[in-house]
Amino acid sequence: MAKMFWEKDANPRALQGKRIAVIGYGSQGRAHALNLRDSKLDVVVGLRRGGNSWKQAELDGWKLAAPAEAAKGADVVVMLAPDMTQPALYQTEIAPHLKPEAMLLFSHGFNIHYGQITPPTNVDVTMVAPKGPGNLVRRQYEAGRGVPCLLAVHQDASGNAFDRTLAYAHAIGGTRPGVIQTTFAEETETDLFGEQAVLCGGARALIQAGWETLVQAGYQPESAYFECLHELKLIVDLIYEGGIAEMHKYVSETAKFGDLTRGGRVIDEHVRQNMKKILDEIQTGAFAREWVLENQAGRPQYSKLLERERNHPIEKVGQELRKQMSWIKPESTAAARGKN
Numbered sequence: 001m002a003k004m005f006w007e008k009d010a011n012p013r014a015l016q017g018k019r020i021a022v023i024g025y026g027s028q029g030r031a032h033a034l035n036l037r038d039s040k041l042d043v044v045v046g047l048r049r050g051g052n053s054w055k056q057a058e059l060d061g062w063k064l065a066a067p068a069e070a071a072k073g074a075d076v077v078v079m080l081a082p083d084m085t086q087p088a089l090y091q092t093e094i095a096p097h098l099k100p101e102a103m104l105l106f107s108h109g110f111n112i113h114y115g116q117i118t119p120p121t122n123v124d125v126t127m128v129a130p131k132g133p134g135n136l137v138r139r140q141y142e143a144g145r146g147v148p149c150l151l152a153v154h155q156d157a158s159g160n161a162f163d164r165t166l167a168y169a170h171a172i173g174g175t176r177p178g179v180i181q182t183t184f185a186e187e188t189e190t191d192l193f194g195e196q197a198v199l200c201g202g203a204r205a206l207i208q209a210g211w212e213t214l215v216q217a218g219y220q221p222e223s224a225y226f227e228c229l230h231e232l233k234l235i236v237d238l239i240y241e242g243g244i245a246e247m248h249k250y251v252s253e254t255a256k257f258g259d260l261t262r263g264g265r266v267i268d269e270h271v272r273q274n275m276k277k278i279l280d281e282i283q284t285g286a287f288a289r290e291w292v293l294e295n296q297a298g299r300p301q302y303s304k305l306l307e308r309e310r311n312h313p314i315e316k317v318g319q320e321l322r323k324q325m326s327w328i329k330p331e332s333t334a335a336a337r338g339k340n
Helices: 027-038 054-059 067-071 083-097 134-142 161-171 184-199 201-216 221-230 232-250 253-266 269-284 286-296 300-310 313-322 330-335
Strands: 019-023 042-046 076-079 103-106 124-130 149-155 179-181
Touching: 019 027, 019 067, 019 083, 027 042, 027 134, 027 161, 042 067, 067 083, 076 083, 076 161, 083 286, 103 161, 124 134, 124 161, 124 184, 149 161, 149 184, 184 201, 184 269, 201 221, 201 313, 221 232, 221 313, 269 286, 286 300
Parallel strands: 019 042, 019 076, 076 103, 103 124, 149 179
Antiparallel strands: 124 149
């Protein structure tokens, strides 16, 4: 069983009187900064002037600073800019101003694990990764709850890295539902695999394949949309609330029999072998190298593939059907997107 930590395990004094610089104000950056401020900690937000998040940060009452200015003298520097912008930002704005035994904290291990950022040996390098989007991290904190977090210590120069990192997780609400200790490697590799094989890549491809199969067989696109996309949320909610066994309690006997006898024909040995290949590409760094090079080239393949998916016919069908669904609030779904 994984080691878990709770509110009673945290020492909030580990961050009292410490200056915390949050670099970036996207999904996670905004949530972390506001939660830290509400936990009565000394927080400064570092942003490039005129960026997408600048106006929102000002509306939230922050006196903003450039990333380099925010990092100067900071005891904790929290890297919450998007993954691919972090290396250059770190090199030019953060590294020159890191003081000895400061803590460099991440919410995802990509750049440390794959060597895109190499901090000096005299600083702590740690991670607190909430297992939910920033919108949820903020809402749960405001409700007196929290989102579970992963915690990792990659480098302990101060001798107090763990205590300071757990205090940080505590300050954003993570110790309320529990904090699990992990490593940068485990967090990075499992996160990427989950996104690619199940949560985003796998789910997206499965939905589209199911919809296409029904439409090509002559069924109405709208009926196919409801069966292969719309109702998926209902099933996922049941699984989220109580696991797969709980879902089985609430679907029909016919649905259960179909699940148990046909599911393995969809996710068969061929699919499992492809999942293993995807995991191998993550573990060896092949995916990371491909993504870094894609960004350096201006994202030509990424842009082409994204545009193709935006133009998939299921998107047009869904857009029309959702206009009739008054219970769906576009602002809530938009706010939940993204981790950074």
